[in-house]
Amino acid sequence: MTPDDAAPLACTLEAGSLEERAGEWRAFVASSVASVEPSAASVRLVLAESESALVAAAELGQREKRCCAFFDVSIELGGDTRTLVLTVPDGAEEALATFVALLRS
Numbered sequence: 001m002t003p004d005d006a007a008p009l010a011c012t013l014e015a016g017s018l019e020e021r022a023g024e025w026r027a028f029v030a031s032s033v034a035s036v037e038p039s040a041a042s043v044r045l046v047l048a049e050s051e052s053a054l055v056a057a058a059e060l061g062q063r064e065k066r067c068c069a070f071f072d073v074s075i076e077l078g079g080d081t082r083t084l085v086l087t088v089p090d091g092a093e094e095a096l097a098t099f100v101a102l103l104r105s
Helices: 015-032 051-067 093-104
Strands: 033-038 042-047 072-077 082-087
Touching: 015 033, 015 051, 015 093, 033 093, 042 051, 042 093, 051 072, 051 082
Parallel strands: none
Antiparallel strands: 033 042, 042 082, 072 082
């Protein structure tokens, strides 16, 4: 992929939808996330030990990828943990920091 092919560093949700999505993320963190582990270029959301947490992570992560195409969204399956990971490319660290702050608000 060349720099010209890279996804734009912007969210495509409109203001009303953005506020609704923020509420979904807050509810997801409150109900399904055991810990939030941010770094400069990624945030790892360690999931609660339930099937519903895993399903919610997959659904919300996929919808986030649709509106914020620059996010790399993945789920890591460990022996004892399941983690939703959102990573951003160089230049999008501020967007990630804003997202992490939203998760914690």
